[in-house]
Amino acid sequence: MSKRSNVGKFFTPQTVISGAIxxxxxxxxxxxxxxxxxxxxxxxxxxCFLPAFSEGHILGTDKLGRDLLSRMIMGARxxxxxxxxxxxxxxxxxxxxxxxxGYYGGKLDAMIMRIWDIVCAIPSLLLxxxxxxxxxxxxxxxxxxxxxxxxxxxxxxxxxxxxTEKKAVYVEACKSMGYSDMKIIFSHILxxxxxTMIAQFTMDIGAxxxxxxTLSYLGxxxxxxxxxxxxxxxxxxxxxxxxxxxxxxxxxxxxLVTVAVNIFSDGIQEYIDPTQRKLPTFKQxxxxxxxxxxxxxxxxxx
Amino acid sequence: xxxxxxxxxxxxxxxxxxxxxxMLVFFSLRLNETSPLTVIIGNKQSTPELQQxxxxxFHLDEPLLRQxxxxxxxxxxxxxxxxxxQKQPILNQIIDRIPVTIxxxxxxxxxxxxxxxxxxxxxxxxxxxxxxxxxxxxxxxxSSVPTFVMSILAILFLSKYVPxxxxxxxxxxxxxxxxxISVPGVIxxxxxxxxxxxxxxxxxISQLQAPYIITAKxxxxxxxxxTFKHAFHNAVIPVLTVAGYMFAASIGSTVLIEQIFSLPGIxxxxxxxxxxxxxxxxxxxxxxxLISYLxxxxxxxxxxxxxxxxIDIS
Numbered sequence: 001m002s003k004r005s006n007v008g009k010f011f012t013p014q015t016v017i018s019g020a021i022x023x024x025x026x027x028x029x030x031x032x033x034x035x036x037x038x039x040x041x042x043x044x045x046x047x048c049f050l051p052a053f054s055e056g057h058i059l060g061t062d063k064l065g066r067d068l069l070s071r072m073i074m075g076a077r078x079x080x081x082x083x084x085x086x087x088x089x090x091x092x093x094x095x096x097x098x099x100x101x102g103y104y105g106g107k108l109d110a111m112i113m114r115i116w117d118i119v120c121a122i123p124s125l126l127l128x129x130x131x132x133x134x135x136x137x138x139x140x141x142x143x144x145x146x147x148x149x150x151x152x153x154x155x156x157x158x159x160x161x162x163x164t165e166k167k168a169v170y171v172e173a174c175k176s177m178g179y180s181d182m183k184i185i186f187s188h189i190l191x192x193x194x195x196t197m198i199a200q201f202t203m204d205i206g207a208x209x210x211x212x213x214t215l216s217y218l219g220x221x222x223x224x225x226x227x228x229x230x231x232x233x234x235x236x237x238x239x240x241x242x243x244x245x246x247x248x249x250x251x252x253x254x255x256l257v258t259v260a261v262n263i264f265s266d267g268i269q270e271y272i273d274p275t276q277r278k279l280p281t282f283k284q285x286x287x288x289x290x291x292x293x294x295x296x297x298x299x300x301x302x
Numbered sequence: 303x304x305x306x307x308x309x310x311x312x313x314x315x316x317x318x319x320x321x322x323x324x325m326l327v328f329f330s331l332r333l334n335e336t337s338p339l340t341v342i343i344g345n346k347q348s349t350p351e352l353q354q355x356x357x358x359x360f361h362l363d364e365p366l367l368r369q370x371x372x373x374x375x376x377x378x379x380x381x382x383x384x385x386x387x388q389k390q391p392i393l394n395q396i397i398d399r400i401p402v403t404i405x406x407x408x409x410x411x412x413x414x415x416x417x418x419x420x421x422x423x424x425x426x427x428x429x430x431x432x433x434x435x436x437x438x439x440x441x442x443x444x445s446s447v448p449t450f451v452m453s454i455l456a457i458l459f460l461s462k463y464v465p466x467x468x469x470x471x472x473x474x475x476x477x478x479x480x481x482x483i484s485v486p487g488v489i490x491x492x493x494x495x496x497x498x499x500x501x502x503x504x505x506x507i508s509q510l511q512a513p514y515i516i517t518a519k520x521x522x523x524x525x526x527x528x529t530f531k532h533a534f535h536n537a538v539i540p541v542l543t544v545a546g547y548m549f550a551a552s553i554g555s556t557v558l559i560e561q562i563f564s565l566p567g568i569x570x571x572x573x574x575x576x577x578x579x580x581x582x583x584x585x586x587x588x589x590x591x592l593i594s595y596l597x598x599x600x601x602x603x604x605x606x607x608x609x610x611x612x613i614d615i616s
Contacts, residue, residue: 118319123554126591133576133584134330210448217450218561218573237454237562240461247458251451262446 015267018260025257028073029080038067040074041225052245060245062235071227072249078228079209082143086208087201089147090154095197097151098158099185103166113159116152124149128211132220142221146211150204157200161193168192199269206261213254229254305607312603316596320589324377327588328370336579338362341386360386377586385575385583392586395571402473402483402567403556409487411549414494419541421495422502427529429507437499445496449555453489453562460485470564486559493555494548502541509533539610546602550595 028035037056044065052060059068101109119127124146131145165171166189174184209229215221216230224231229250236247342356357363361372376383382392425437460467468478469485509515510533518528557569564570568587575583 118322123551123591123595125557126554126588126595129557129572129576130327130330130584130588133327133579134333136334136336137577206446213448214450214558218558219577220573233451233454237457240458244458247454251454251458255447255451258448259443259446262442266442 010267010271012267014263018263018267021256021260022264025076025080025253028076030077032073032077036067036070036073038070040066040070040227042066049239049242051243059249060243062243062246063239068232068246068249071232072229072253075227075229075232075250076253078139078222078226079212079230082139082212082222082228083205083208085143086147086150086212087204089143090150090204091201093147094151094154095158095190096186098155099162099190099193101155102159102162103181103185103189105163109159113156116156119152120156125211125214128215129220132215137220137223139222139226142212142215146208146215149211150208154197154200154204157197158193161196162189165189165193195272199265199272202265202268203262206258206265209254209261210258309604312600316593316600319596320593323592324374324585324589325370327585328373329366331581331584332366334579338386338581341579341581342389344387360384373585377589382586383582386580387578392583395583396568396586396590399566399568399571401479402560402565403553403569405479405483406487406490406556406559406565406567407549407552409483410490410494410552411545413487414491414548415498415541415545417491418495418498418545419502419538421499422541423506423529423534425499425503426506426510429510434503438503441496441499444492445500449489449493450558450562452492453486453559456485456489457563472566482563482565486563486565490552490555490559494545494552497548498541498545501544502537505537505540506533509537512536539606542609543602543606546605547599550598550602553591553594553598 037058044061047057047061047065048063050057050061050065052058054060057067057069059072061067062071097112101112127149128142128145131148132141135141135144162185171184171189174188179188212221213228213230213233216228217234219234222228222231227235232250233247233254236245236250240247338360339353339356339362342360343352346352361369364372373383380393382396384390385392385395388395421437421441425434428434457470460469467481469482471482473479473482506529510529512533515528515533518532523532556567557572559565560567560569561573568590571583572587572591574580575587
């Protein structure tokens with residue numbers, strides 16, 4: 001309650017720290033093939049289970065002598081890329097469906113929402129298991145399964161937003177100018193509602209990283225020799241008696257990134273959502289005015 | 303009358319959803335490239351006689367629609383069929399494995415709800431102090447840590463510092479059963495606390511500001527009585543509702559936790575079933591989990607109206 005020093009700003013300590021963690025993960029993912037010190041899949045039977053901080057291998061090596069740091073960096077690439085793909089998938093499919101349903105309403109809307117209710121009745125993890133059972137195991141099918149499981153909630157959110165938004169005056173103005181419905185939905189309403197959804201999408205990235213790691217951990221996602229953080233965790237789990245770092249490193253990284261994503265999305269939410277945005281108190285407002293010299297000018301004018 | 307109509311409508315909805323999902327799962331599993339016959343024969347020598355025998359036993363030569371009807375008839379008459387790999391009755395396998403899953407779900411829900419209510423009340427009573435902000439940030443942190451990372455860190459910690467405590471694998475008596483489900487149960491409960499604690503806190507805060515609490519204060523009632531006898535009674539309703547829904551949803555999350563702790567529950571069975579393309583098991587378990595989830599949320603809906611008579615059920 002007393003901490004109001006960072007009101008109305010986006011760059012609070014929380015968002016800066018969490019943003020930095022996310023940025024590191026993204027950089028690791030993008031420049032993975034430049035950053036890796038060794039080939040992540042190179043087997044070296046002479047140096048199995050090297051402990052952390054051993055010569056040449058900062059994080060040590062695994063059962064087959066593969067460098068853990070390189071595998072973590074390559075894992076960052078698959079994990080982050082998959083997470084972005086999942087969110088892109090749900091945005092590209094979920095948002096238009098929700099917008100169109102909400103804009104037109106009527107029978108189509110009722111029917112699709114009924115289907116969504118059924119899909120939502122299945123727990124999302126179970127739904128992805130069903131989809132994996134159908135499409136078979138693999139990286140892309142995993143992404144698709146989780147993406148499909150995420151779609152209904154996105155569509156519902158987009159729908160609820162457009163239902164209030166379509167009553168706005170500017171929509172009526174667009175209609176009276178004879179714009180087509182698609183133009184109104186996608187080039188006029190969408191930019192107005194997308195900001196509200198951005199916080200949710202950020203949060204979904206965190207959920208997507210966890211879900212994909214879960215699938216890979218269970219051996220249903222990415223297939224060897226490729227690895228993401230989930231596979232590394234599974235490998236670490238099998239061999240942690242020999243080398244604890246194998247387990248600790250992916251566990252800590254997944255934890256850090258997901259917590260960071262959640263805190264970051266909270267920050268975005270607070271900044272974007274006007275009802276949640278912490279506005280400056282009158283005293284702070286006054287102080288700000290004083291600092292900028294505006295108050296004096298105004299008083300002079302009076 | 304509205305009650306009966308609502309209940310009937312909900313039950314009908316459950317039946318329809320289950321039927322649709324059963325159809326979806328059955329037919330879409332057949333889209334998978336692996337043919338059932340390869341799964342059934344497995345690594346045995348494949349002879350034409352064997353193929354013939356299994357094709358007849360599992361009705362593989364019938365058209366798909368007919369296979370589905372046969373399967374549905376069996377399920378409805380209580381015969382869950384035989385699985386492809388071990389060729390054992392699925393019903394027995396489920397009965398062997400379901401205690402772990404049910405134990406986990408019940409244990410974690412009770413523990414999590416009790417912990418969440420205590421933490422939430424504490425945070426609400428100390429609202430605005432450092433205790434409140436510490437508890438709130440702890441809950442935000444816990445809700446963002448993935449369950450399976452937490453379980454892995456727990457395994458790591460316990461195996462290092464409490465090496466004598468066995469909590470992984472199968473069990474043979476009740477004591478062992480409890481020690482097996484204790485650690486995963488606590489972890490699932492922690493996940494519950496993170497969400498439920500926040501619900502309790504906000505619900506308690508809104509009740510503590512209600513006029514009747516001011517009256518109670520004016521009458522000179524002591525603080526404990528204000529909080530627990532009056533505010534809590536009203537605040538607990540939304541908490542129990544959310545707890546009920548989370549109880550229903552936790553059936554799905556046992557899948558992961560059982561796999562991590564190698565517990566012999568139905569969640570692990572489902573994952574193995576998917577990995578081995580063991581269609582009959584996947585079909586049945588998906589239905590079992592779905593039905594338990596739907597029925598649980600249905601019961602919560604009904605209880606909600608029973609607990610709070612002000613709520614209009616329809």
